[in-house]
Amino acid sequence: MLLRGVVFSILLLAMNARADVAQQVFSQYQEALLEVQVVERQSQQKSSFGSGFYVAPELVVTNFHVIANYIHTPDSYQLIGKMGEDQQPLQVLAVDVVNDLALLQAPSHSGLLFDLAANLPEQGEAVFSLGNPHGLGMVVVPGTYNGLKKQSFYPRLHVTGSLNSGMSGGPSVNAAGQVVGVNVATRGNQVAFMVPLAELEKLLSQQPDSVPPVSDFTEQIRQQLIANQQQLLAPILESNWVMKALGRGQIPESIAPFLTCWGNTNSNQPKHELRSARASCALQEYIFISSDFFSGTLEMQFEWVDGNSLPLIKFNRHYAQRIAHTRSENPATPQDVSEFNCRSDIVALNPHPTRVVYCVRSYKNYEGLYDVVYAAATLATEQQGFISRFALSGVTQDSAEAFSRKFMETVVWQ
Structure with a gap:
């Protein structure tokens, strides 16, 4: 009991010390924080809002997703910075759509500014996230720094802390009040992410x-998306994929450290007439372009099916339904993308006849970029089949064709 009491006392002291630091950080820097609002011009109502912070007398940092509506339709929205009861117009200087950042020109601020830290914290150190949760006013939330998020292509720092909607774009700082990252996302349950200091x-x-004119950002975003897809796919195309068996199919076991993979089967569930085993690999993040339009994704799905216990006609019906379930996970609208243009053919893949469906749609505002969906299904033999799929978003024609060749040459039915 004595030991437990000592431990409790130590924890209580640590919590009190962290609370004291949080209060000090907030009292020093709250005047360098502001609410960033996107306001609809006709109704003068907020369309979206987040947080921002001064890093220079006329420079404010926030998230791209906070200001996206203004970037895409500046005639319909205006960008406002709110500090207390004071509201002033903001202007966009630069964006980084891949890392969800934006740099704004703001009215001159003569008070204390946020400095950037020289280094990231050590894992386990305290960090303090500042922002405006749900529009309730500026707060500071203590958390614990957990290092760079693993298995992630888009760099994110993992923090244990309670970020909420509206804190996006606010700073996360060390005990000295120096910025170590920018609040960007939460998964709930005390799991939060920041854009790293380097970005x-x-x-x-x-x-x-x-x-610059707001219209210039369309080309800036296009160039950033093109550069990103090249960085994402180049190491995948150049590597030798490590393969493993899925039924009679050969599928990737290891392609890149930033892809997360899962697997499942229904073989232990007698109610299923068609037995199957599945595997999938995907990026866990995406690039936010608008609330209805994501990009920068890669996903692959594989399925082996066995219907030996079924009549041939019934197996073929089940198999055809499996093949039909192929779609893009990018919830883009007709305003953003064209309709998918698909072609289908029977192709000899090593050397089994395979039905291949290849669909492409173009980005309307970002010339030369496309979403691609591919599905291939072996023509069933012995009432068994193998289905492979992939979907890419925000890729050039050359990259899409190179990935398709690599996939078709590597993922085979034996």
């Missing part, structure tokens, strides 16, 4: 001499 420094280095 913020890159954005600040892109500050232009004057405010």
Whole structure:
């Protein structure tokens, strides 16, 4: 009992110390925080909002997703910075759509500014996230720094802390009040993510001499998406895929460290007439372009099916239904993308006859970028079949064709 009491006392002291630091950080820096609002011009009502922070007398950092509506339709929205009861217009200087950052020009601020930390914290150190949760006013939330998120292509820092909607774009700081990252996302249950300091420094280095027209950001975003898909796919295309068996199919076991894979089967469930085993691999993040339009994704799905216990006609019906369940996970609208253009053919893949469906749709505002959906199903033999799928978003034609060749040559039925 004595030991338990000592441990409890130590924990209580640590919590009190962290609370004292949080209060000190907030009292020093709250005037360098502001609410970033996107306001619909006709109704003068908020369309979206988040947080921002001053890093220089006229420079504010926030998330791209906070201001996206304004970037896409500036005639319909205006960008406002709110500090207490004071509201002032903001202008966009630069964006980094891949890392969900934006740099804004704001009215001059003469008070204390946020400095950038020289280094990231050590794992286990305290960090403090500042922002405006649910529009309730600026707060500071203590948390624990857990390092770079593993299995992630888009760099994110993992923090144990309670981020909420509206805190997006606010700073996360160390005990000295120095910025170590930008609040960007939460998974709930005390799981939160920040954009790393290095990506913020890159954005600040892109500050232009004057405010560019909002229309210029379409091409800036296009170039960023093109560069991103090249960085994502190049190592995948150049590597030798490690393969494993799924039924009589050969599927990737290891392609890239940033892909997360799962598997399941219904073989232990007698109610299923068609036995199957499935595997899938995908990126866990995406690039936010708008609330209805995501990009920068890669996913692959594989399924082996066995219907030996079924009549042939019934097996073929079940198998055809499996093949039909192929779609893009990108919830884009007709405003953003064209209709999918699909072609289907029987192809000899090593050397089994296989039905291949290949669908492409183009991005309307970002020329030269496409979403691609591919599905291949062996022509069933011995009432068994093998289905493979992939979906890419935000890729060039050359990258899509190169990935398709690699996939078709590697993922085979034996």
